[in-house]
Amino acid sequence: MRNENSVLSHNPLRHGLRIGRTPEPCTMVIFGASGDLTSRKLVPALYNLARERRLPGGFSVIGFARRPWDDAQFRDLLRSGVNANSRNGSVDPALWSSFAEGISYLQGSFDEAQAYAKLSERLAELDARRGTGGNRVFYLATPPESYSEIIHQLGAHGLSRSPNGGWTRIIVEKPFGRDLMSARELNNQLLAVFDEPQVYRIDHYLGKETVQNILIFRFANGIFEPLWDRRAVDHVQITVSESIGVEDRGGYYDRSGALRDMIQNHLMQLLSLVAMEPPVAYDADAVRDEKVKVLRAIRPIYPNEVDHYVIRGQYGSGSVSGRPITGYRDERGVASGSQTETYVALKLFIESWRWAGVPFYLRSGKALPRRVSEIAVQFKTVPTMLFADMPLNAIEPNVLAIKIQPDEGITLKVGSKVPGQQQIRPVTMDFRYGTSFGVASPEAYERLLLDCMLGDGTLFTRRDEVEASWSIITPIHQGWTSGSALLSPNYEAGSWGPAAADEFMLRDGRTWRRL
Numbered sequence: 001m002r003n004e005n006s007v008l009s010h011n012p013l014r015h016g017l018r019i020g021r022t023p024e025p026c027t028m029v030i031f032g033a034s035g036d037l038t039s040r041k042l043v044p045a046l047y048n049l050a051r052e053r054r055l056p057g058g059f060s061v062i063g064f065a066r067r068p069w070d071d072a073q074f075r076d077l078l079r080s081g082v083n084a085n086s087r088n089g090s091v092d093p094a095l096w097s098s099f100a101e102g103i104s105y106l107q108g109s110f111d112e113a114q115a116y117a118k119l120s121e122r123l124a125e126l127d128a129r130r131g132t133g134g135n136r137v138f139y140l141a142t143p144p145e146s147y148s149e150i151i152h153q154l155g156a157h158g159l160s161r162s163p164n165g166g167w168t169r170i171i172v173e174k175p176f177g178r179d180l181m182s183a184r185e186l187n188n189q190l191l192a193v194f195d196e197p198q199v200y201r202i203d204h205y206l207g208k209e210t211v212q213n214i215l216i217f218r219f220a221n222g223i224f225e226p227l228w229d230r231r232a233v234d235h236v237q238i239t240v241s242e243s244i245g246v247e248d249r250g251g252y253y254d255r256s257g258a259l260r261d262m263i264q265n266h267l268m269q270l271l272s273l274v275a276m277e278p279p280v281a282y283d284a285d286a287v288r289d290e291k292v293k294v295l296r297a298i299r300p301i302y303p304n305e306v307d308h309y310v311i312r313g314q315y316g317s318g319s320v321s322g323r324p325i326t327g328y329r330d331e332r333g334v335a336s337g338s339q340t341e342t343y344v345a346l347k348l349f350i351e352s353w354r355w356a357g358v359p360f361y362l363r364s365g366k367a368l369p370r371r372v373s374e375i376a377v378q379f380k381t382v383p384t385m386l387f388a389d390m391p392l393n394a395i396e397p398n399v400l401a402i403k404i405q406p407d408e409g410i411t412l413k414v415g416s417k418v419p420g421q422q423q424i425r426p427v428t429m430d431f432r433y434g435t436s437f438g439v440a441s442p443e444a445y446e447r448l449l450l451d452c453m454l455g456d457g458t459l460f461t462r463r464d465e466v467e468a469s470w471s472i473i474t475p476i477h478q479g480w481t482s483g484s485a486l487l488s489p490n491y492e493a494g495s496w497g498p499a500a501a502d503e504f505m506l507r508d509g510r511t512w513r514r515l
Contacts, residue, residue: 025059032143116154160194180474214402271348298472320493348360363501
């Protein structure tokens with residue numbers, strides 16, 4: 001088998017460039033192919049890559065699931081999914097006909113040895129018929145409880161290694177464990193069958209265009225990096241808010257909660273990109289090395305300190321934009337006395353030379369007024385003696401806001417004199433992707449699926465990164481388990497979270513940004 005690291009050693013990202021490359025021919029096997037993720041995200045992303053001529057000739061997809069479908073039924077389902085979810089609108093019939101030639105379906109249970117034997121035969125047949133060269137991507141689009149069995153069966157049937165000198169990779173969806181112990185156990189199971197460079201732990205937030213731009217913004221512009229430390233920055237706020245409730249995911253969400261579902265992965269990833277040191281090269285391991293250093297430098301929150309550094313909440317009934325929202329405990333699949341948090345806010349400190357003493361405030365919640373993801377870097381205020389004759393409350397701190405969704409862009413708030421008056425007013429310098437580049441940004445899964453096929457792990461999570469993140473989160477859960485019960489509900493759907501979250505910021509003389 002070819003050494004996966006050789007792909008990275010020739011990666012053009014080492015030179016700060018991304019060249020429009022096409023992967024080698026390969027087959028993608030999607031476990032759990034009858035699920036929503038496949039038709040809503042994965043296949044629309046693959047179709048868009050085909051539309052933009054980014055997929056290799058002979059590219060093939062095998063759907064693996066329990067439903068008794070044939071190839072035609074599976075293709076019809078996927079075509080409907082592309083029509084409904086592709087950013088390019090409805091399918092082009094000629095393009096779909098060509099794309100669908102490589103799509104097939106294999107019925108089987110995840111613990112059925114015979115099904116994996118058939119999968120091996122199907123892969124060999126595609127290698128011969130479509131020239132896929134033994135190159136395979138296995139995508140675990142299944143509930144997490146199925147991961148162990150699928151990984152075991154792939155190893156038992158020799159599918160973790162290509163018989164034809166090609167490459168084999170596996171993509172694992174979040175959640176990657178429930179705590180530090182389960183994450184380590186899953187890593188051990190994976191690495192008993194695959195080598196670390198074969199494993200691609202996916203977090204779709206890292207595929208968003210604005211998130212990818214954080215490193216370019218920081219390290220390709222000479223004016224920001226000199227200010228990017230404790231001497232100039234007062235604090236950082238990272239917000240990921242959702243306007244919907246749990247909807248039909250109550251059963252899953254009640255076992256997870258906001259801390260596991262959002263903070264441990266998405267927000268920790270954003271924090272590490274904002275806070276990391278410049279990597280020695282722009283390649284996968286160099287970038288991930290620096291991200292891990294940030295996570296390891298975060299001051300631990302011990303179980304007996306949780307109430308001081310963390311606020312949690314659970315929404316009651318209310319409305320968002322005129323749409324009624326049922327209280328969390330009344331949602332289908334949610335236990336009547338559930339202690340699961342749907343909102344969490346926490347304060348973290350990174351004990352490094354760059355960030356010593358600078359608080360990082362993270363918050364995420366469901367049933368909030370708006371769907372917004374944003375990183376806001378607030379700089380320290382200036383001395384005000386020069387402006388003694390002006391209203392001092394008008395002198396606001398400079399804020400650099402990186403907007404991830406829904407309107408991707410970057411804004412910088414600065415103070416400016418009002419024409420004809422001795423008055424200062426904040427104004428905003430605004431950059432938006434849509435208006436600046438005139439093209440729609442690729443969907444996150446398009447970038448991530450393509451990178452996996454190219455062997456570029458920069459935007460995927462490494463084992464030590466996952467475990468470092470869980471080492472921060474697990475003690476918080478332990479503190480909640482041993483502490484007082486969550487008073488529920490403690491915020492109304494359509495509000496910005498519990499009142500305690502505002503008091504949490506006011507204690508530090510700060511406020512949450514209005515979004």
